[in-house]
Amino acid sequence: MTRKFRVGVIGAGIAARHLSGFGWNPDLFEVAVLCSLDEERGRALCAEHKIADYTQDVDTLLARDDLDIIDICTPPDSHFELCKRAIEAGKHVICEKPLFGSIADVDAMMKIVGATDRVVMPIFQYRYGTGLQKLKYLIEHGLTGRAYLTTIETHWWRGPDYYAVPWRGKWKSELGGGLLGHAIHxxxxxxxxxGACAEVFSHGTTLVNPIEVEDTATLSVKMENGSLAALSMTLGSRKEISRLRFCFADLVAESVLEPYTMGRDPWTFTAGTEEHQARINEALSGYKEEEDGYTRQFQLLHKALVDGTEPPVTLEDARRSLELVTAAYHSQRTGMPTPMPIKADHPLYRSWLPEAALV
Structure with missing residues (x-):
């Protein structure tokens, strides 16, 4: 019989998408309680997803002995403390992006989790789009050749209405701008x-809205595997697109342009010869399509918990993601390339926030 894990969700914003993901896995998870300070939104989600209990008290939620997993869907500045408390309460943890506000916090959480048999799974649900998974499949089958160049465009629109939410656009509560909260996926x-980045040179600025954090940035990246990457992000694009393009020796992989589901099909895989194109097409004909997004990430978490293995997205994965953000902010402020990885002696290891935001 399949074990069903009981979940307590904290938050009522992005939590709605998590609840849909759990809802597509009814044999694997049961959301037993939702905790939110916004009672109207919280109770509405409980009614929509048939959640039995609603509370505004995190202490009550964490004290329950009938929960296996705490799912944290709150503003970024609360993530570390809630993760820590949930682990100390003996729960597994799911936590939305961005995970924490520093590399030091990730390293501290690794130590906290390492002393237990619990897991923390950061959210990176975009990994499970069918198009991106097909690229991973071709790499695993040795059909791409050496990596040359990756280009990624995150060109979205965010106007004054978006920043009317009080915690957005501020260093202290959102912890960063478009690099941290939008292009991070x-x-x-x-x-x-x-794989891992080796060096980053970045420009970042605020052009679109009168906010504290950046809304436009470019990054030039050297990868540890020897390839290069060019990344651009703006929240001032009236036509919203996301575009990923991976150039390898033996093929080019290109995403769709849909801004929020760019990992999904139909991707295109273009080879340099007709013979290799035939090999790619034959390989993809054997690809088994799975669910995507939160639904798939939660399925893989369930398997990991049952098997006693690492979650599909690890703290190390989140560390790499936040290293790129840290290195970009450091480069923007120094005007110099920033080598990686980010270690404990780096000036932004404990926080990339400007000094004014730390007081």
């Missing part, structure tokens, strides 16, 4: 496909 795909 597409940039995670860079790490997911090409």
């Amino acid at each position: 597409a940039h995670d795909m860079l790490n997911y496909v090409q």
Whole structure:
């Protein structure tokens, strides 16, 4: 019989998407309680998803002994403390992006989790789009050749209405701008496909809205595997697109342009010869399509918990993602390339926030 894990969700914003993901896995998960300070939104989600209990008290939620997993869907500045408390309460943890506000916090959480048999799974649901998964499949089958160049465009629109939410656009509560809260998914795909970054040079600025954090940036990246990457992000694009393009020796992989589901099919895979194109097409004919997004990430988490293995997205994955953000902010402020990885002696290891935001 399949074990069903009981979940407590904290938050009522992005939590709605998590609840849909759990809803597509009814044999694997049961959301037993939702906790939110916004009672109207919280109770509405409980009614929509048939959640039995609603509370505004995190202490009550964490004290329950009938929950296996705490799913954290709150503003970024609360993530570390909630993760820590949930682990100390003996729960597994799912946590939305961005995970924490520093590399030091990720390293501290690794130590906290390492002393237990619990897991923390950061959210990077875009990894599970069918198009991106097909690229991973071709790489695993040795059909791409050496990596040359990756280009990623995250060109979205965010106007004054978006920043009317009080915690957005502020260093202290949102912890960063478009690099941290918007392009982070597409940039995670860079790490997911090409591995770790070795060096970053970045420009960043605020052009679109009168906010504290950046809304436009460019990054030039050297990867540890020897390839290069060019990344651009703006929240001032009236036509919203996301575009990923991976150039390898033996093929080019290109995403769709849909801004929020760019990992999904139909991707195109173009080979340099007719013979190799036939090999790619034959390989893809044997690809088994799975669910995507939150639904798939939660399925893989369930398997990991049952098997006693690592979650599908790890703290190390989140560390790489936040290293890229840290290095970009450091480069923007120094005007110099920033080498990676980010270690404990780096000036932004404990926080990339400007000094004014730390007081």
